[in-house]
Amino acid sequence: MNKLFDRLKEGGLKLTPQRLAIADYLKGNTSHPTAAKIYEDLKPQYPSMSMATIYNTLSTMAEMELIQELRLHKEQIHYDPDMSHHLHFFCRHCHSVIDVPHKEGIPDFKEFEKKTTNRIDHVSVALIGVCKKCLQKKQ
């Protein structure tokens, strides 16, 4: 039913209503929510859920590589259940995050790894700018 939840189960974790709620919330979600947004949206249905649970669950999921943490700015972490390779556009004004499919691909850094013997785990590309809506408002 929910891949995220199944993977938590496979990881030997207890299946709590809170974890199911968060997994369901994230499933297919392309809005790149923050912990605060998830908390706000789940509050009506789970009034007792605390931020700590949300952070714990998200951290666990990120460690298990089921979701990614996007550190696009210093204010807040955004979470993305889409683990396929894609880029993000980040609006400096409204802080919205938009997926950017990439065809051409990011340049290859194998040479850098070989030359320097530093190990690259992840290449993060962020397009920083101002979104359509915010551009219109400013006029």
Add this chain to the structure above:
Amino acid sequence: MNKLFDRLKEGGLKLTPQRLAIADYLKGNTSHPTAAKIYEDLKPQYPSMSMATIYNTLSTMAEMELIQELRLHKEQIHYDPDMSHHLHFFCRHCHSVIDVPHKEGIPDFKEFEKKTTNRIDHVSVALIGVCKKCLQKKQ
């Protein structure tokens, strides 16, 4: 003498010893220091200087596009006086930042801008991983 300082002057700002010290510290500096590191290193010579002055000066310089703010992780901002287009490798363990020259160039996002009418101001590419030294220590 110091380009950074000259540009502050041209911007009509007052030329204080603190600003000169920070400009001198950053000149040709490829270590990507944080505000705390700058504070620590300037303290012996300027014992009364406060963090606020450092943050104010760095913010001003960033606004004037004399230096870049690197938000590679949520803990701290790193500052880079090198405004030429290059990438950064960030070590998740020791938080060191290493410059990565790029030849091939970042893919072009003009098409994305045209299609979506979002405006891209800056493309930030961060290579996240573990540096040579930290890899050796772990063994």
Add this chain to the structure above:
DNA sequence: TTTATAGATTATAATTGTTCTAAATTAGTA
């Protein structure tokens, strides 16, 4: 050289997202 003042610096308080803590609760098992 003195004075005036807008801008800069300072110490400290406030802010804010995230992490920690310790007590209470609960999922899964015997």
Add this chain to the structure above:
DNA sequence: TACTAATTTAGAACAATTATAATCTATAAA
């Protein structure tokens, strides 16, 4: 049904950065 280790919870702690308000100073005019 009872046990126990994992989980949740509320609230405290934390740390980098920003804001505040008083003091100071670089600069220009008198």
